Amino acid sequence: MNEVDRQRIASKNLLGEGSLRALFAIPKDWVYGIPVDALWGDLDKLGHVTNSAFWRWCDDVRVQYAMDTGLTVPAPDQPSYVVVKASAEFHAPMSYGERGVMTCRTVRMGRSSLDTEHALWLQGGKAFSASFTIVLANQLTGRSVALPPDVRERIRALEQLLIT
Numbered sequence: 001m002n003e004v005d006r007q008r009i010a011s012k013n014l015l016g017e018g019s020l021r022a023l024f025a026i027p028k029d030w031v032y033g034i035p036v037d038a039l040w041g042d043l044d045k046l047g048h049v050t051n052s053a054f055w056r057w058c059d060d061v062r063v064q065y066a067m068d069t070g071l072t073v074p075a076p077d078q079p080s081y082v083v084v085k086a087s088a089e090f091h092a093p094m095s096y097g098e099r100g101v102m103t104c105r106t107v108r109m110g111r112s113s114l115d116t117e118h119a120l121w122l123q124g125g126k127a128f129s130a131s132f133t134i135v136l137a138n139q140l141t142g143r144s145v146a147l148p149p150d151v152r153e154r155i156r157a158l159e160q161l162l163i164t
Helices: 003-010 019-024 051-068 149-159
Strands: 033-037 080-090 099-109 113-122 125-137
Touching (some): 019 099, 033 051, 051 080, 051 125, 099 149
Antiparallel strands (some): 033 099, 099 113, 113 125
């Protein structure tokens, strides 16, 4: 990852030692995340954030992560990540007006796929966790494509992974 890439990501979504990490007590092995807010339209009739909001925030952070590690904005003529497996656990409710941080990290990198983990952190701790297997695919053919070398290197540098 070159210095320009590092500055671009760091200026937006890296969780250094700053206030978001401290405020939400995010462990150091989570380095990437975006703030999220519980809006009125995210609530169910009990006043809790619906599961669809949690999934949407996973999509939001995953797409931003993909762009920050070198993929283009999702478009029909560009390779894009496709979710092939997802699972989640809900640990605590989130309520209207609450702010959190949705984090994302890569835990395994294959030829064309990534296994990622996500977590939503509130001031009271982790409220949600999810894992995904995503595949980089050609949107026109539906076939998987190899992760580009520069994307692989950016992910390795970001996550400090010792993977090939």
